[in-house]
Amino acid sequence: MATAQERKNLFLSHTNVTEPHEVGSTCRRVTPVLNRVGDKWSMQIVMQLAHGPRRFSELKRALDGVSQRMLTLSLRALERDGLISRAVTPTIPPRVDYELTELGLSLREPVKALGDWANAHIDCIRAAQQQYDAIQDSK
Incomplete structure (x- = not known):
């Protein structure tokens, strides 16, 4: 059986998206782009x-x-x-x-x-x- 994968932090540019206080600002920052992609x-x-x-x-x-x-x-x-x-x-x-x-x-x-x-x-x-x-x- 394969070993469990290591947990990895995800980075968007310089922002660590696993930090709770930064998730909101990252989401707000990319929302307009995701709205366009979702259109x-x-x-x-x-x-x-x-x-x-x-x-x-x-x-x-x-x-x-x-x-x-x-x-x-x-x-x-x-x-x-x-x-x-x-x-x-x-x-x-x-x-x-x-x-x-x-x-x-x-x-x-x-x-x-x-x-x-x-x-x-x-x-x-x-x-x-x-x-x-x-x-x-x-x-």
Whole structure:
């Protein structure tokens, strides 16, 4: 039988996240980033742009159900966070292309891994949801 793993402290930058007084400040610090990563449309945009630059209309067609306003807001937020860049070509009408930045490219693998995990476990999650709902309905 394998020996138990050693307990290891986890570090984010210089912050030891195992210290109780620092956990709150670390959580507050990364919450905006996690909100962006947890946003439905933002991650779908990142995965669409993982294949190369796309125009607004291409993204809109690829993202089933996204409104023009939500796509615009999501693109602006991703640009503000430094995950995508926006290039305007002065034509009539103007051509706007969106592309992942180096930082955005580094997000592809974690997002893909999360998507793979969700896909591998969706049946278990749905079964758990049905079991939970059945218990709640019988109360």
